[in-house]
Amino acid sequence: MEEQKEVFQMPRIGDQAPDFKAMTTTGMMQFSEHIKGSWTILFSHPADFTPVCTTEMSGFAVLEDEFKKMNTKLVGLSIDSIHSHVAWVNNVKEKTGVFMKFPIIADIDMKVSKLYGMLQPGESETAAVRAVFFIDPNGKIRLIMYYPLNVGRNMDEIIRALQALQTADEHKVALPLNWKPGEKAIVPPPKTIDELEERLKSNYEMVDFYLAKRSL
Numbered sequence: 001m002e003e004q005k006e007v008f009q010m011p012r013i014g015d016q017a018p019d020f021k022a023m024t025t026t027g028m029m030q031f032s033e034h035i036k037g038s039w040t041i042l043f044s045h046p047a048d049f050t051p052v053c054t055t056e057m058s059g060f061a062v063l064e065d066e067f068k069k070m071n072t073k074l075v076g077l078s079i080d081s082i083h084s085h086v087a088w089v090n091n092v093k094e095k096t097g098v099f100m101k102f103p104i105i106a107d108i109d110m111k112v113s114k115l116y117g118m119l120q121p122g123e124s125e126t127a128a129v130r131a132v133f134f135i136d137p138n139g140k141i142r143l144i145m146y147y148p149l150n151v152g153r154n155m156d157e158i159i160r161a162l163q164a165l166q167t168a169d170e171h172k173v174a175l176p177l178n179w180k181p182g183e184k185a186i187v188p189p190p191k192t193i194d195e196l197e198e199r200l201k202s203n204y205e206m207v208d209f210y211l212a213k214r215s216l
Contacts, residue, residue, distance in 0.1 A: 005112060010117025013144060016197035017042070017135045018115045024075075024103035025085050031075075032139060034103075039072040039162065040135040043153075044118045048080045048088035052152050056130070059155045071137075074102035079113060120146075132158060134165060153196040170216050184213040 011018060016205040017040075019032040038134045043060070045053040060067075060074055066075055074181075078085075085104045093099045107110055118131045130147035142165050147153055164175045173185035189210040196209060204212035 011115075011133070011141055011144075013141055014186070015141050016138050017133065017141050020115060022026060022105045022107065022112055023212050024083050024105050025082065025089060026103040029075075029103060029105070035073060035139065036136060037137050039070065039137060039166070040133075041067070041072060041158070042075045042077065042116070042131075042133040042135060044077040044113065044116075044129065044131045044184070046130070046149050047078055048084045049091070049098065052150070053078070054088075054092060057100055057104075058092060058096060059153075060102065061098050061100045062158070063155060065104055067079070067162075069176050072162060075105065076100070076102060077105040077107050077112060077118070079107050079110055081108050134162060136165070136169070155175070167216065173214075173216070176213070184215055187212045187214055 017031070017035070019030070021028065021030050023029075026195050041060075045056055047053060057076060060076070080088075085106055089104070090101045107113050110119060116131065118128050118129055118132065129149060130151070130153055130187055132143075132145040132147075132153065133141055134143040136142050143161055145153070145158075145161075155206060160180060164179055167173070167181070167185070171185060173187060176183075176186050180184070184205060187199075187204055189212075190199050199206075199209055199212060201210070204214050206212045
């Protein structure tokens with residue numbers, strides 16, 4: 001008889017970020033309290049003392065001040081003990097000079113990984129894939145990225161995606177392909193005839209009435 005694999009529920013865009021309590025490298029954390037009022041990027045890595053993970057976590061650490069300027073907290077995670085995390089943080093600081101000051105969750109019982117769908121049995125049953133959750137100040141999941149164990153993330157895209165989410169919220173617009181700060185945004189299409197008439201009289205850059213751009 002074929003053995004059935006455990007199925008883990010994966011949070012979706014628009015869901016409230018699941019709450020949990022866990023030990024981290026900066027102390028015990030109640031996630032909902034820690035992230036209240038700020039944007040948060042929750043990201044997992046497969047294991048401490050591994051090469052790709054070291055480059056990724058260092059990448060987040062180097063840019064931590066930039067994230068802070070965008071009112072964004074960083075929270076890492078892997079299925080390792082708190083002792084392993086602390087030793088790894090110290091090792092990376094000694095070898096590279098990069099200090100991971102943000103909290104890293106010790107998820108040795110895999111509770112948080114299962115809660116967030118970071119364990120994907122087709123890839124690995126004992127290591128979290130490289131997941132990235134963008135969570136807004138209201139605790140809502142706004143964007144999710146998943147990478148396999150053997151491919152590192154792109155920090156430029158993570159920064160760009162965060163900037164796009166924050167810009168779209170602030171200006172009530174949408175952002176086109178490859179949008180970067182300073183470029184024009186897409187104005188939501190008209191929903192009534194009156195809105196269509198206003199659109200046609202506007203000074204927006206228009207490809208057509210349904211695709212119009214404006215400067216921010």
